[in-house]
Amino acid sequence: MAAREIDPRAPEPPYRQIAADLIAEIERGGLLPDQPLPSEKELTELYGVARNTARAALAVLRDQGRIYTVSGRGSYVAKQGASEDGRQGG
Amino acid sequence: MAAREIDPRAPEPPYRQIAADLIAEIERGGLLPDQPLPSEKELTELYGVARNTARAALAVLRDQGRIYTVSGRGSYVAKQGASEDGRQGG
């Protein structure tokens, strides 16, 4: 989870760059199912963005079913990987 | 430690108003070194803000080396007063 540089002037907005970065990390196997992603606070520090931007990135992965989020705990890698309907079982 | 009124619509955000208030109290001598500041809960009641806002105010003073915080206990006035490098010895 080294912080790749985010380019605020790239055509891709920062939140998508971060999302792509996290997805790559998961696909690479650097983050296994049920393992926690960096917290929102850590993402803001890793990428130098505001919390809302970090949240937007996580929302992308959540919408794709790649992660699930537990309020007050954090976000975790989903078991399947955005294959089925995007839902995470227990 | 009377609760000065916080103006949510002032240019200064509430957490900075509270920080300034606490700093003034310390500079005034109303709080001596190693004496405890109001707890976060008390600050929320004194100023009518959320806990995160009270914490943000304390973080300002901590960053300035004016106070030190002990987990599970509270925050205390630092000995020097943000003069040196901002650290608190034993």
Next chain:
DNA sequence: TTATATTTGTCCGTATGTATG
């Protein structure tokens, strides 16, 4: 040791205001 209360630490959910392109 266990239980309880207080306090700080961490975290997410949500909302508003401002600014830029």
Next chain:
DNA sequence: ACATACATACGGACAAATATA
């Protein structure tokens, strides 16, 4: 108007440290 981003704020939940009984 819209998408994006930052700063700030309120709220709720749970964990960890501390203190006391």
